[in-house]
Amino acid sequence: MHHRSRSVLLVLVVALALLAFAATAQAATVKVVKGNTQMNMDKNVVKNLVGQNVVVDDISPATLTVNWTSGINWFFNVPIYTGASGSSYNWGNKTGTFFHSGGIRFANVFVGPEQTRFQGLRVIATGPNAYTLSAAVGTAPAVRLNVATATNTPTFTKSGKKCSIQGIQFRLTAGPLGGAQALKDQLGLTTLPSTSIVFFDTDLFFTLK
Numbered sequence: 001m002h003h004r005s006r007s008v009l010l011v012l013v014v015a016l017a018l019l020a021f022a023a024t025a026q027a028a029t030v031k032v033v034k035g036n037t038q039m040n041m042d043k044n045v046v047k048n049l050v051g052q053n054v055v056v057d058d059i060s061p062a063t064l065t066v067n068w069t070s071g072i073n074w075f076f077n078v079p080i081y082t083g084a085s086g087s088s089y090n091w092g093n094k095t096g097t098f099f100h101s102g103g104i105r106f107a108n109v110f111v112g113p114e115q116t117r118f119q120g121l122r123v124i125a126t127g128p129n130a131y132t133l134s135a136a137v138g139t140a141p142a143v144r145l146n147v148a149t150a151t152n153t154p155t156f157t158k159s160g161k162k163c164s165i166q167g168i169q170f171r172l173t174a175g176p177l178g179g180a181q182a183l184k185d186q187l188g189l190t191t192l193p194s195t196s197i198v199f200f201d202t203d204l205f206f207t208l209k
Contacts, residue, residue, distance in 0.1 A: 028090055028091070028092050029088050029089065029090040029095075029096065030088060030089060030090070030091070030208040030209050031082075031086070031087070031088050031208070031209040032080060032082055032086065032087035032088060032089055032096075032098065032206045032207070032208060032209075033082050033207050033208070033209050034080075034082060034206065034207040035079075035080035035082065035087070035098070035204065035205055035206030035207060036077055036078065036079050036080055036204075036205055036206075037077075037078045037079075037080060037098065037100060037121075037123065037202060037203070037204045037205075038075060038076070038077055038078075038202070038203045038204075038205070039075070039076040039078065039104075039170075039200040039201070039202050040073060040074075040075050040076075040200065040201040040202070041056065041073065041074040041075075041076070041199070041200060042073070042197060042198045042199065042200075042201065043073050044194075044197050045193070045194070045197060045198070045199055046073065046074060048193055048194055048197075049106070049193065052108070052187075052189050052190065052191070053108050053109050053110040053111070054106055054107065054108050054109075054183075054187055054189070055106075055107050055109055056074055056104060056105070056106055056107075057104075057105045057107070058076060058102065058103075058104065058105070059102045059103040059104065059105055059117060059119060060102055061079055061101050061102045062076055062077065062078040062079070062100075062101070062102030062103055062104065063076070063077045064076055065077070076104060078100045078101070078102055078103075078121060079100060079101045079102065080098050080099065080100055080101075080204070080206055081099040081100055081101050086099055087099050087206070089125070089163070089206070089208065091158060091163065091208070093127070094125060094127060094128040094156070095125050095126055095127060096124075096125050097122055097123070097124050097125070098122065098123040098124075098125075098204060098206070099120075099121075099122055100120070100121040100122065100123075102119075102121075103117055103118050103119035103120065103121055103135070104117070104118045104121075105117050105118075106118075106183060106186075106187060107187075108187040108188055108189070111187070111188040112188070114186065114187050114188045115186075115187070116137060116138050116139075116182065116183065116186035116187060117136075117137070117138060117139060117142070118135035118136075118137060118147060118179075119135060119136045119142065120134075120135060120136040120142075120144070121133065121134070121135050122134040122135070123168075123202070123204065125165075128153055128156070129150075129151055129152060129153040129154075130150075130151060131149065131150040131151075131168050131170070132146050132148075132149050132150075133146070133147055133148040133149070133150075133170050133179075133200070133202075134146050134147065135147045135179075137179075137182050137186070138182075138186060145173075145177055145178070145179065145182055146173055146177070146178070146179075147172065147173060147178070147179030147182065148170040148171055148172050148173055148179050148199050148200060149170065149171065149173055150168045150169050150170045150171065150202075152167070152168070152169045154166055154167040154168045154169075155167050161207050161208045161209070162205075162206075162207050163205075163206055163207070163208060164203065164204065164205045164206070165203070165204045166203040166204075167201065167202075167203065168200075168201070168202040168203070168204075169198050169200075169201060169202075170198070170199050170200040170201075170202055171195055171196070171197070171198060171199050172193055172194070172195045172199045173195065174195045178195070179193075179199075180192045180193050180194075180195045
C-alpha cells in the first residue's frame with residue numbers, strides 16, 4: 001500500500017515538474033539587445049516597379065545596396081530597435097516583435113514626383129511560419145498597415161545568445177488596407193504591384209539578453 005502511494009506521489013511530482021518546465025519555456029520571452037534585418041527585394045519586383053517609373057531609396061539609418069551581377073536586386077539593411085520598449089522574442093515558441101529604425105521610400109519619378117514611405121517597420125512573428133510586416137505608410141499623419149505577410153517556415157539558427165531567422169518570404173498584402181493597394185494609390189500607379197511574387201526575402205540577425 002505504501003509502495004503504491006509512493007509511486008502515485010512520484011508520478012504527481014514528475015507531472016508537476018513537467019508542467020512547471022513547460023510554463024517556463026512558454027514564458028521565456030527575452031529582450032533583443034542587438035540586431036539588424038536584411039531585406040532583399042526580388043529582381044522581378046524591381047522590374048515591376050521600374051516599369052511603372054518607381055524608384056526605391058532608404059530612410060536613414062536603414063541602408064540600401066544595389067547588386068547588378070544577376071539582374072537588379074535591392075538589399076536593405078535595417079537596424080532592429082533595442083531601446084527600453086524595443087524588440088523581444090521567445091525562441092521556444094518562435095514568437096515576438098522586432099521594431100526597426102529607418103525605413104524605405106518609394107517615389108514615382110514621372111508623377112509629381114509622388115512618393116510614399118514605409119517607416120516604423122515591425123516584423124511580427126506569431127509562430128514559426130506566420131509573419132507580418134507592419135509599417136507606418138505615408139507622411140504625417142501616417143497610417144499603420146500590414147503591408148506584407150509570410151507563411152513559409154524559415155531557417156532558425158541559435159548559438160548561445162546569437163540568433164538568426166533566415167528566408168522569410170514576404171508578399172505584399174492585397175485589399176484596401178494592404179501594401180499593394182497603398183503603393184498603387186500613393187504613387188499613382190496604373191496597375192497594382194503583384195501580390196503573388198516574393199516582395200522581400202528577409203533575414204533577421206539578433207542577440208537575446
